[in-house]
Amino acid sequence: MAKNQNKKRSKKKVVLIVLLSIIVLLIGGWWALVVNIYNENFDISGNSYEPLMLRVEDFEGLECTEFSFPSNKGQMLAGYLYESGDAQHGIVILAHGFGDGGHNSYMDVADYFARNGYYVFAYDATAMDKSEGEGLGGVPQGVIDLDHAISFVESSTDIPDLPIVLFGHSWGGYCVSAVLSYHPEVKAVIECSGFNSSPDMFESGGKSQAGDAIYAMTPFVRLHERFKYGRYAVNTAMDGFDTTDAPIMIVHSADDDVIGIEYGLDKYYEKYKDDPRFTFIRFEDKGHNAILNDPENTYKDEFNAGFDAWLETLDYDYKAAENKERFIKDKAAYITEHLDHYRWSHRLDEDLFARFLEFYDNAVK
Numbered sequence: 001m002a003k004n005q006n007k008k009r010s011k012k013k014v015v016l017i018v019l020l021s022i023i024v025l026l027i028g029g030w031w032a033l034v035v036n037i038y039n040e041n042f043d044i045s046g047n048s049y050e051p052l053m054l055r056v057e058d059f060e061g062l063e064c065t066e067f068s069f070p071s072n073k074g075q076m077l078a079g080y081l082y083e084s085g086d087a088q089h090g091i092v093i094l095a096h097g098f099g100d101g102g103h104n105s106y107m108d109v110a111d112y113f114a115r116n117g118y119y120v121f122a123y124d125a126t127a128m129d130k131s132e133g134e135g136l137g138g139v140p141q142g143v144i145d146l147d148h149a150i151s152f153v154e155s156s157t158d159i160p161d162l163p164i165v166l167f168g169h170s171w172g173g174y175c176v177s178a179v180l181s182y183h184p185e186v187k188a189v190i191e192c193s194g195f196n197s198s199p200d201m202f203e204s205g206g207k208s209q210a211g212d213a214i215y216a217m218t219p220f221v222r223l224h225e226r227f228k229y230g231r232y233a234v235n236t237a238m239d240g241f242d243t244t245d246a247p248i249m250i251v252h253s254a255d256d257d258v259i260g261i262e263y264g265l266d267k268y269y270e271k272y273k274d275d276p277r278f279t280f281i282r283f284e285d286k287g288h289n290a291i292l293n294d295p296e297n298t299y300k301d302e303f304n305a306g307f308d309a310w311l312e313t314l315d316y317d318y319k320a321a322e323n324k325e326r327f328i329k330d331k332a333a334y335i336t337e338h339l340d341h342y343r344w345s346h347r348l349d350e351d352l353f354a355r356f357l358e359f360y361d362n363a364v365k
Helices: 002-042 103-114 141-155 171-181 198-229 237-243 265-272 299-313 321-338 341-345 350-364
Strands: 063-070 076-083 090-095 118-123 164-169 188-192 248-253 278-283
Touching: 002 198, 063 141, 076 103, 076 141, 090 103, 090 141, 090 171, 090 350, 103 118, 103 164, 103 350, 118 141, 141 164, 141 171, 164 171, 164 350, 171 188, 171 198, 171 237, 188 350, 237 265, 248 265, 248 350, 265 278, 278 350, 299 321, 299 341
Parallel strands: 090 118, 090 164, 164 188, 188 248, 248 278
Antiparallel strands: 063 076, 076 118
């Protein structure tokens, strides 16, 4: 009897060990898969598309001085100080969104604040446009780069010593909020279309592709970022808000299909709606990328309509792999010939930006 019981116990142990091994392998395999998907989406480099890049010369009176400064691993980041006329109120540090290169697509934002009494310091994040790095690494790198950008502005003898305010859109919106945990001295923050925690960007952007499986991936994203970035990975936007006394403006649109409003404004409104430091601007139909643009300005639609008509005239299948290089050249040539750079560069919602300006002016008085 004793031998039989020992054999049964031994078999149970073997079965248990096998089951545990299978579970460990499954979890390890899932973790590896999630990290691979994460890296494919976020450990990237990016360059602005040259034919559509904004140009300093298209903004009357705008001047730009280039700088370089180190980030966390010694990689040198490209910085740009914009000014136009007399700038006396403060310095807007601008954190750009994710994808399509660095800060270039926000040059119109820099121009607006520059011609209304502010210096603007923008920069290209790690591995974007003129900044060094083989790849970005991950979402928290944005907070790290902004942390170093603020410290550079504060310490540089070539940049005026003025009150600092922050402006960020999308990924940049998260960065300007979370970085407050390290720079509570900032005087004000405008956060547009952002999110609260680093994995929110993976989750919100991935739901349309992965469905409910995205919720099984997010915990492993958190672990991956925690191991890779330490404290920078766990600091949320609300951690930043709670670290400072600075006024905060949150802007988001309910139809945002890139960063859902539930990851940003709705979450913040629930906690801070009665806090006088917070100003909330909620749109219903301005989307994500167009939230800063004038909805009455139709130039982008006009240009796209012309581009679509041009596509119909091509005598080859531009979607075919063998025509890829040919189409890249033809597309660039078409844009170069037909794009009205001035109209392309002046599409901001000036009424919205007048509210932004008043918010900053009140904060730096």
